[in-house]
Amino acid sequence: MQLRPDQLDKHLAGDLKPIYWIQGNETLVVMECQEVLRKACRERGILERDVYHVDNPNQFNWDTLADANASLSLFGDRKIIELRMNGNKVGDQGSKALQAYANDANPDNVLIISSPRLEKAQFNSKYFKAVQAAGATVQVYDIGSDDLPAWLSTRAGARGLHLTPDACRLMADRVQGNLLAAAQEVDKLLMAGHNEVDGETAAALVADSARFSVFTMVDAAMAGDSKCLTILEYLRAEGNDSVSTIMALAREVRIGLEIMEGLDRGQRLDGMMRSLNLWSSKMPIYKRFSQRMNVRKAARLLQQCKEVEHMSKGMADGDPWIGIGRIMLNMCR
Numbered sequence: 001m002q003l004r005p006d007q008l009d010k011h012l013a014g015d016l017k018p019i020y021w022i023q024g025n026e027t028l029v030v031m032e033c034q035e036v037l038r039k040a041c042r043e044r045g046i047l048e049r050d051v052y053h054v055d056n057p058n059q060f061n062w063d064t065l066a067d068a069n070a071s072l073s074l075f076g077d078r079k080i081i082e083l084r085m086n087g088n089k090v091g092d093q094g095s096k097a098l099q100a101y102a103n104d105a106n107p108d109n110v111l112i113i114s115s116p117r118l119e120k121a122q123f124n125s126k127y128f129k130a131v132q133a134a135g136a137t138v139q140v141y142d143i144g145s146d147d148l149p150a151w152l153s154t155r156a157g158a159r160g161l162h163l164t165p166d167a168c169r170l171m172a173d174r175v176q177g178n179l180l181a182a183a184q185e186v187d188k189l190l191m192a193g194h195n196e197v198d199g200e201t202a203a204a205l206v207a208d209s210a211r212f213s214v215f216t217m218v219d220a221a222m223a224g225d226s227k228c229l230t231i232l233e234y235l236r237a238e239g240n241d242s243v244s245t246i247m248a249l250a251r252e253v254r255i256g257l258e259i260m261e262g263l264d265r266g267q268r269l270d271g272m273m274r275s276l277n278l279w280s281s282k283m284p285i286y287k288r289f290s291q292r293m294n295v296r297k298a299a300r301l302l303q304q305c306k307e308v309e310h311m312s313k314g315m316a317d318g319d320p321w322i323g324i325g326r327i328m329l330n331m332c333r
Helices: 005-011 027-043 063-070 091-103 120-124 126-134 148-158 165-175 179-191 199-210 214-223 227-237 242-264 269-275 280-292 295-312 320-332
Strands: 019-023 048-054 079-085 109-115 136-139
Touching: 005 027, 005 136, 019 027, 019 126, 027 079, 027 109, 027 179, 027 242, 048 063, 063 079, 063 091, 063 109, 091 126, 120 126, 126 136, 148 165, 148 179, 165 179, 165 199, 179 199, 179 214, 179 242, 214 227, 214 242, 214 280, 214 320, 227 242, 227 320, 242 269, 242 280, 242 295, 242 320, 269 280, 295 320
Parallel strands: 019 109, 019 136, 048 079, 079 109
Antiparallel strands: none
16 A cells, blocks of 8 residues: 555554555655654554664664564553664665565554655565555655645645745745755744734744754755854754754755765766755755765765764763764864
8 A cells, every 4th residue: 555645644544554664855744754653553552662773774683673573562462663764775684574574564563664765666676565565655755846835835724824825935935945944934933823924924034033044054064164053052042953953954964965976976966956856046055065075974974963863862862962063063174
């Protein structure tokens, strides 16, 4: 079974599948799909969770997946098993493990796999077909510049906020494709007590926060501008969420890495920007990032983002804000 994110709520009104695979590059949408699934599990009394992170599929112990499926829950007879993949490759051992799990899925457990967007060939792989046959896959499509105003309107409307077409276009242009930033802007308008916002109001309100925002901080870091550290301190003092902050940074580093890998293969920057549905105004930032970095350094930055994400979610020791600062300092050197 294959689902879109907007079909998930209706699907979950019925019985839960034993496996769900959420895949896509829109981090915010993937995270929200994960939470929708967790909520559905909690409503059915499934409270225990085992969470596993696959940073390198060739180094991950895939036997862990079978052990988690076979072990009994501490609080009942059902549990959630989350497999969070840093990349979209599973390797030979991962392929065998996923096929084995899907072919003998424990109906008392719910396996939630999340990963970046899969490649076309992977949809025909044995492991993906096995997962799709035993459970459901959730395809998170990229939201391009043409789609973002409608996405903003729908998101705001679901929260009781009406945005005029002019307001949606202005906000979409301001956030330049960053969904985390777009969601934050909607939340700010709601917190300010607005229930209807036109273009003029949006211009005034969004402009007030444009100087110190997550997406301006990330753009500065990508460009190697040390003012990103000043913006970081402001965001921390204002009580911003470290999870969304590191996720926004990781998203841009991941895109930058993908672009550099393409450049190494001889692809053109403008062509990759179009294929990735990126705003043309971001081209100078990615170009400068690719000139200052290389694939090895960008991959290391992405790994550091993953480590700080663990800190921000309480899964590792350390101050996530200090970790974010160190990552951006490395980006500025």
